[in-house]
Amino acid sequence: MKNILKKKNIDLDIYKIFKPQLSPKRMLELGVFGGAYFGLKIKEYPKSWFIKAKVSKKFDVNLNRFKVESGLSRDHWIKKGWIFKEDPLGWFQWYCRFTLGRRINHIDEIQIKRWKNFNRHVKAIEKNCEVGDLSCRRRQRQAILQWSYNPYI
Numbered sequence: 001m002k003n004i005l006k007k008k009n010i011d012l013d014i015y016k017i018f019k020p021q022l023s024p025k026r027m028l029e030l031g032v033f034g035g036a037y038f039g040l041k042i043k044e045y046p047k048s049w050f051i052k053a054k055v056s057k058k059f060d061v062n063l064n065r066f067k068v069e070s071g072l073s074r075d076h077w078i079k080k081g082w083i084f085k086e087d088p089l090g091w092f093q094w095y096c097r098f099t100l101g102r103r104i105n106h107i108d109e110i111q112i113k114r115w116k117n118f119n120r121h122v123k124a125i126e127k128n129c130e131v132g133d134l135s136c137r138r139r140q141r142q143a144i145l146q147w148s149y150n151p152y153i
Contacts, residue, residue, distance in 0.1 A: 018114065020148035031054045032107075032146045036055070038055070040055065051091070065141075065145055066134070066139070066145075066151070068142050071143060071146060073139075084110075121144050125153055126153060
């Protein structure tokens with residue numbers, strides 16, 4: 001199997017670097033995507049993820065942990081080629097399904113590389129903010145939270 005995947009240029013070591021700091025459940029509890037990432041279409045996910053989750057049918061900035069909008073529009077995601085038919089809602093949908101055990105090697109490789117590259121925002125917060133100053137770079141903190149990085153750095 002490994003040889004077959006190598007022939008398709010899939011780097012199996014990519015899975016070793018993927019170490020998200022927050023589970024989808026914890027992200028939903030803290031407040032991401034204005035509560036409206038899934039709309040209210042959550043049946044495919046464990047009910048336990050939504051007991052304390054902040055969810056809404058429509059985007060509500062007050063449901064975000066840092067009470068700010070953060071991220072690009074869905075149209076921008078599509079133009080950039082970041083939306084795949086396997087996960088039409090984007091990265092977080094992929095992450096939820098990945099957490100539940102789904103593997104699609106070529107998609108996983110793309111999404112894990114995108115997650116890793118997002119670490120530049122963590123570095124910017126660390127460089128420009130006092131440790132624990134949650135008022136510093138709130139939009140960037142919301143963004144890293146939405147990519148499963150700890151925003152409380």
